[in-house]
Amino acid sequence: MELTxxxxxxxxxxxxxxxxxxxxxxxxSAIDQPEPSTAPGALANKKWAMAVELKKCWSLEGCKDCIxxxxxxxxxxxxxxxxxxxxxxxxxxxEKVFPEHEFEVTEExxxxxxxxxxxxxxxxxxxxxxxxxxxxxxxxxxxxMMDFHRxxxxxxxxxxxxxxxxxxxxxxxxxxxxxxxxxxxTRTRGVVEKCNFCVERLDQGLTPAxxxxxxxxxxxxxxxxDPQSEIRRVLQNRxxxxxxxxxGTKPKVYYIL
Amino acid sequence: MYDGKKIIPGLIIFxxxxxxxxxxxxxxxxxxxxxxxxxxxxxxxxxxPKAYIRVNHKNLLEDWKESVVRNGVRIYKASNKKTxxxxxxxxxxxxxxxxxxxxxxxxxxxGVTNKCWDCHIYPKQVKEEGIK
Numbered sequence: 001m002e003l004t005x006x007x008x009x010x011x012x013x014x015x016x017x018x019x020x021x022x023x024x025x026x027x028x029s030a031i032d033q034p035e036p037s038t039a040p041g042a043l044a045n046k047k048w049a050m051a052v053e054l055k056k057c058w059s060l061e062g063c064k065d066c067i068x069x070x071x072x073x074x075x076x077x078x079x080x081x082x083x084x085x086x087x088x089x090x091x092x093x094x095e096k097v098f099p100e101h102e103f104e105v106t107e108e109x110x111x112x113x114x115x116x117x118x119x120x121x122x123x124x125x126x127x128x129x130x131x132x133x134x135x136x137x138x139x140x141x142x143x144x145m146m147d148f149h150r151x152x153x154x155x156x157x158x159x160x161x162x163x164x165x166x167x168x169x170x171x172x173x174x175x176x177x178x179x180x181x182x183x184x185x186t187r188t189r190g191v192v193e194k195c196n197f198c199v200e201r202l203d204q205g206l207t208p209a210x211x212x213x214x215x216x217x218x219x220x221x222x223x224x225x226d227p228q229s230e231i232r233r234v235l236q237n238r239x240x241x242x243x244x245x246x247x248g249t250k251p252k253v254y255y256i257l
Numbered sequence: 258m259y260d261g262k263k264i265i266p267g268l269i270i271f272x273x274x275x276x277x278x279x280x281x282x283x284x285x286x287x288x289x290x291x292x293x294x295x296x297x298x299x300x301x302x303x304x305x306p307k308a309y310i311r312v313n314h315k316n317l318l319e320d321w322k323e324s325v326v327r328n329g330v331r332i333y334k335a336s337n338k339k340t341x342x343x344x345x346x347x348x349x350x351x352x353x354x355x356x357x358x359x360x361x362x363x364x365x366x367x368g369v370t371n372k373c374w375d376c377h378i379y380p381k382q383v384k385e386e387g388i389k
Binding site: 188 | 322326327329331347372376377378379380382383
């Protein structure tokens with residue numbers, strides 16, 4: 001049989017069609033796999049939150065125990081410069097934390113007092129919306145978690161976070177860690193990090209390290225879904241501030257004056 | 258063939274160069290090299306049978322990571338009905354203390370690199386490599 005140009009093209013076309021049948025079928029018939037989820041009920045009946053009793057905190061001047069312990073156990077490096085600073089918890093003067101307050105005649109004494117800041121673990125976290133790889137997400141118990149394995153270092157979350165809670169590793173952080181805690185991984189260059197509410201300690205039934213380290217018991221941590229919890233008790237009938245509540249992120253770190 | 262006198266010796270030299278690693282290993286007697294990861298003497302079993310671990314350790318570690326980081330579930334129920342904590346350091350590396358004598362043996366042989374140790378710290382590293 002003489003193979004004409006026409007028949008060759010026909011055969012080639014049919015061959016391609018035949019080859020694409022199986023992969024095509026596999027793609028079109030694939031059933032969407034469900035997203036991985038927690039065992040139902042395990043985390044859903046919890047909503048973690050923290051309260052900072054400012055007056056108790058200020059009673060011990062210059063104390064930074066909470067920050068020190070946090071940075072020590074989580075291998076947070078001291079980069080030495082403000083530009084490259086990496087922080088999970090840090091202090092900012094009261095007037096800068098709550099700039100919407102009118103300081104002319106009110107809260108005069110507090111203006112320059114340090115206020116402990118950390119990730120607010122928002123109910124509606126902007127960082128989670130911005131993350132293109134889902135390296136950050138909100139757990140059922142309200143903790144805004146990070147998967148360092150998955151972070152590509154695009155820093156969208158940092159642009160999205162209105163509280164400046166996230167830091168970026170511009171350099172390999174390991175040489176800047178004073179004493180490595182082998183129980184917790186360090187980070188690499190090009191990864192964003194932030195407070196994780198001590199997820200690894202909560203899983204073991206402990207409270208966050210900062211809460212445990214505070215000598216003045218100025219930090220109160222607990223489950224908002226439990227009406228008997230200490231956190232619910234301290235938040236009742238008190239003047240409570242949140243950082244920038246008008247943004248609608250619903251922060252879960254409360255400041256009690 | 259035009260220039261056969263040049264092309265054929267050239268081809269022979271080329272093939273010789275490309276296969277030189279094979280020749281090198283044959284001459285230096287390394288053809289029979291088999292990686293020997295050091296198995297801890299005092300421990301009898303791994304979390305799963307050896308044959309499974311050998312093939313699937315990467316999937317197991319990936320599943321552990323997913324489970325711990327994403328779902329907060331840290332308990333691993335092994336096929337032998339025992340339970341283990343899903344933790345690279347506290348579980349895996351508590352037996353295989355030195356990754357250079359265990360992981361690297363096969364990984365180097367197979368030319369496989371992994372990034373685990375860019376962040377995770379194995380116990381021996383803390384003592385020996387001046388990581389404080």
